Amino acid sequence: MNHWTQLSCDYANQRNYLDELFRVYPMAPEGVREPCEEAWNDVESAFKRKDNVALFKALLKMHVFPLKDSYVAYLRRDNTAIDRNPNTIARLCGRIYQLGLNDIYRLCTAPAETNRQIGPLFRNWLRKGELGAKVITVSEFDKKNGNQIIMGSDAELLHAASELCGYEGAKGLDLLAYFNGKFIIGEAKFLTDFGGHQNAQFADAVAVLNNAPASLISVAILDGVLYIPGNHKFRKHMAAKPKHTILSALVLREFLYQV
Template sequence: MNHWLGLSIEYANQRSYLDDLFHVYPTIPDGIRNVDADSWQRVEAAFDARDNVALLETLFAFDLFPIKDSYVAYLKRDRGAIARNPATVARLAGRLYEMGLGKIYERCSEPKETNRQIGPLFRRWLRSQALGVPPVRMEEFIATSDNAILDAGDAEMLRFAREHLNYRHHKGLDFVARFNGRYVIGEAKFLTDFGGHQNAQFQDALSTLHAVGVDAVKVAILDGVLYIRGRSGMYESLNGPLADENILSSLVLREFLYQL
């Protein structure tokens, strides 16, 4: 097995993995969503008047609609469908009246889901100099041959990899660095559970490892449930076809980079 993959599995199963990982992914929910006072007054007026159309139209303008229903997205994207489908509108409005204004407000102001906040956290962690060097902008990254981490947006990272590292894969990158004269590229994922979307995220990160002809070391910086022994197809694949790949936890990334 790849040394760094084995070390990551050992870390996750024998040390304070989650406590330490919280420094990388401090998934504390944001504060409640802001609900515009004027918009909320219109909600209250429509609610009190039992104006189904006005109630839906006003709530559609909020970041979060207060009920989950398979027909809501359609109505939000085709407002003309509201007039054509009075029974659906009445059904949704009935659920809202049943909830009451207090519950509607509570739902509309709920924090963002934690898994939707994870994306920027890895790069924020890099900016803390956890890897021993501060990330730098493109001009400085290109101008020197020193150890460095590229601090850039998705498009800029992808462009650098294509122009300088012969990266032809369609996937974007979360990590571009240079250590001991060698370039390193990869994606970073925090897999919080087993199942459909998380499995897709797992495969997404692995696809970068399979890009051919790249003038860089390719890594998949993965954390989460995939390291739990014997609990999923993810773990089985780590001990099977993926055993020799550069798959590693962010918590051993620093050591990996300095030994290149």
């Protein structure tokens, strides 16, 4: 296993890992999302008239649709299908009427799930200067200025990594840094569980390692369940790929200063 991966495993299993990780990924629940008043008025009106089509279309304008149903995503993508499939709309609206207006409002204004907030949190943490280096934009980068964390949009970082250090990957990066005269790139993920979408998240981060030229230092900055001991897919990969630098955000600072 890679030294930095082992260090991350040890940190996660011997110290207050989750308490410390909260500094990087502060999963604070958001408040209730206020609906558009006009959209909610349309919902109330259609509900009282029992107008299925109008009710369904009005609910699609809310932050969250009040039902979990596989057909809703299709109808959201193709609004013309709403008028062409009255039985499906009647089935869905039947369940909506059973909820009542109070529960519909509660579901439509529910706070965002914490797993939908994770994306920008790592970069927010970088912007705070937690790594002890200058935090700059792509246009401000100059090798003469020493250690630097380069910030920008996905497209800006991808272009900069290509121009500055020959990275040819197709996906955006979460980390583009310059330490001790060397460029370091990385993708950050918080893996909240095993299997399914989390496997894809893991694969995305590892793809950065596979796509980076040998002359470029690349890391997968991964946190979460992958450091739990066991015979799971993440652990097997980490054990089988010692050349892959997979590490926790909590040891990233130490890694960067020693490159």
